[in-house]
Amino acid sequence: MSLIIPSDMSRRHFMQHMATSVAMVPGMQFLSHLKANAETVKKKQKACILMWMGGGPPTIDLWDLKPGSKNGGEFKPIKTAAPSVEISEHLPETAKQFKNLSIVRSMSTREADHGRGRYFMHTAFVPNPTVVHPTFGSVVSHELGGKRPELEIPSFVSIDGGSESPGFLGMTNAPFTVGSNGNILNAGTDGLDPSRMNNRFQMLDVIEGGFIGSKRGEAPQSHKDIYKRALNLMTSKQMEAFKVDKEDPKMLEMYGNNAFGKGCLMARRLVETGVPFIEVNLGGWDLHANVFDTLANQRLPVLDKGIAGLTQDLTDRGMIDDVVIVWMGEFARTPRINQDVGRDHWAASWSVMIGGGGLKNGQAVGATDKDGLSVEGQAYLPGDIWATVAHALGIPLDTVYTSKNGRPIKIANSGNPIKQLIG
């Protein structure tokens, strides 16, 4: 039942049927205004790919090693393609890509609870009962998605994870959650005659209109709008972008033939289709115990191929300067190694990886002290990372939203683009 576009119902076929119907419901007319031609989508469109490391990765073992310190752990640093940057020995492929990647080593983000940290890093705001802030993917979706009328699939896709809420930017900018296998559940109509779908939507329009008209808040209208988008998606050729298995097996191999690699590859396909923000999830970083074994044998080999594969592929396709890559989790892990050879939650001093996007890459911005316990010099907040991303995507930093209770909300919580990265 998870056929993306059933062979008997191509978009054109569907449209022909729609056109012969006596009356099209307003909700479906928009379909006829859109061209079914995915090829017209421009390749040079800006986008951001967020690699989200759920659980909180120990960045001290990946990007900011402390050889010689009691907190240093088991890994050794290795040289990268950037002369001044060293990273973990378990990220050898990624190291080769460091012409196009950078590290911000001086994050200090204070939220070390999973839920709060996830919210803070995604939105740049700390949780607050009066307003639900949008996850940054929703911000980009709102700013860039609206300017891409040819885009028929959602302008914010989250792979293998749910990101956070679109908050006051609303459900049109909500993450569309898919699995890295690319199967979109229930997207096919199982051979239903298009005229019947039209009949159904006409009737639906009458029932929903009545309920919306009875003034019960915004939710009933949201429901109607989401249905319109779901219908649009069902009939779109752009759904091909999710079919990661259509790629050359060699390509899949380059990304690492696993869920995360497929997610990264799907992200590239989605960028080519015009999707401005994709979040790819890799979980399992909540390493309270047995951190080094798990990193060396499980997490890092997967991560290494994913980052390196994506960076190389974007470079080969001439897309690297248009696509920003951000790598982070909700926080990092304690410099101190605990009794279970694990590291616990830590938000005071840690690293985020960022790359592509026409940034001045190949550098490590900021530093922590010799034991990794505190930031030396200027510390950065998630708002600064997102401001850097906004800068790279051409989203004005003086953008201000009004929350539903009338508060002005500045984009990226008034963060500033990191100077060393934007040159």
Next chain:
Amino acid sequence: MVTVIRQSHARRWMGTFAICVVTLGAAWVTGSWSADAADKKAPAGKKTATEKSTDDAPEAKLDKKSVEKKTADKKPAKKAEKPAESKEGESKEAAPAEAAAKPIQLKEPYSTGASGSIAETVAFINEKVRLGWTENNIEPSAVAEDGEWLRRVYLDIVGHVPPVEEVDAFIADKDKAKRALMIDQLLDDPGYVRSWTTNWTNLLIGRGGGGANMGGPQRRAALMKFLREGFAKNLPWDKIVYDLVSAEGRYDENGAVNFLMAHLNDGQVPATAITAKLFLGLQVQCTQCHNHPFNDWKQNQFWEYNSIFKQCRENVVQKYDEKTGRMVFDYAELVPQTFEGPVYFEPRNGLMKVAYPRYEEHEIDPGPDTNRRKEFAKLITTGEKTQLADAMVNRMWGHFFGYGFTKPVDDMGPHNLASHPELLEKLGTDFVKAKYDLKQLIRWICNSEAYQLTSKMTPKNEIDNPANGERPKFTHMYVKSMTAEQLYDSLIIATNAHKSGRSNWEQAETQRRMWMQQFVLAFGTDENDESTTFNGTIPQALMMMNGELVANAINANKGSYLNTVLSDKGNEATKLRELYMSALSRQPTSKEIAAAKSLVKKAKTPIEGYQDLFWALLNSNEFIFNH
């Protein structure tokens, strides 16, 4: 350049519908409201002329500040005045509208016919809720029609829409106390037990359930058995919580152990956080690593709680399976382990500190012979005013109204003041006096005036929209999204599958769980938290439009619901009415009758027409929302 999002835009997309991420602890109350805490200096939201005014009633202001602002602005009409807000954390009540022109006139509250002590508590609730109306000069909506109310109370208490014949009988019933009687009837319905067992299983161990734990499905079933028994016997809430917190033994012999066993990983940290959140409405998990950012809770509070859970561990026993040649789950048990003294934790300055077991001002003997969980369970269930009772009252209120007295319902404390503090306090103490009788608590809430009101807003209360971040005033019912479980069970009722023997509840339970998994997303942490794509997302819409569940509901094969309706006697109007009543608990409007008739007429066969009609009914906003 400054971009200002038009309010209409933000509005349209928000609301209860907008919440797509629901963490374990808050899994059953969705929606968003907020203490009207925010910056006093924040300008009122801008509106453009293209929007509909939400401000037809100029007197409907929440406070003086707004009124002043409006006067100062000299921009009449078409301008949304938002309530002024206090600084984050201050959470002051909005000042009464002194400048109000004419005070509102309230009729006597609608009576459900409840009597005795229930009526007394209900009168208190009504008084306090009304105080919020008069202070803010807003008027309640009309009392909901019987069909609308019945559908709501069914969904809220037994977890599914009412069967057609129940709606008909209820509307026809002339008894003045019929609403009070219906509440009692539903509390005695087996659906009450089923639905609250589901609610609390999801809260206690999540929908993913079991997860990496061996024997997940068996453990879930055993926990459900424990809860079923509790809700069926209407055991006092303090007794149920005592058992859950202090449980020991095998997963199948004492089902209560399956709650804690699901959270004992990671140094009992998840067990600490979820116990405080679920039962006490306290989010201590952020004091795990540092002092609370918004109140004076210290970091040691988390670790004091944590030390309580240190004396137990999980023991999983496997057995050899001859068929597969593998080791498989035999049983799991929660066993005591020796632990004495404090736990050690690391504050941000890196100097280790100690935390001894305690709850509020009560210290628990840290010696090896104390059963700390039993002591803790005793402490939280003792007293005339308990956080345990307040937290449950708040959660229950949130369940029935879509918004509790705090948002979220499980984050109470000095940093997040309640919208109706006196009401919360009184209900809390009454709940203790009533020996933590859950059904009694539900009777109070469901017999209250506010619960009788329609979800249709009027110009006199449109401003009461907690989805915008304002405090709820309960002038009308807030629209709630059905949970996935409510949807599943409602489809069984709407298609009469429960009566025809095509489905029984035990079977449905298992099938429903399998079906649920498509919406569950893990967050990739060790704290067993998860989110769902069910609420208001494209995957949900696609599931309703094209999924197997609705396809089955509208199938017209022999023996199916639609087939039965169509082969029954009666004209077209009767059949249309039947479908409307089963999906929406109301009759079709004349406009809908015309549209439906034309739909059936243009279909290749009448049966296809009725299928398409039923599809539209089940896919409608009116169906999926509990209103």
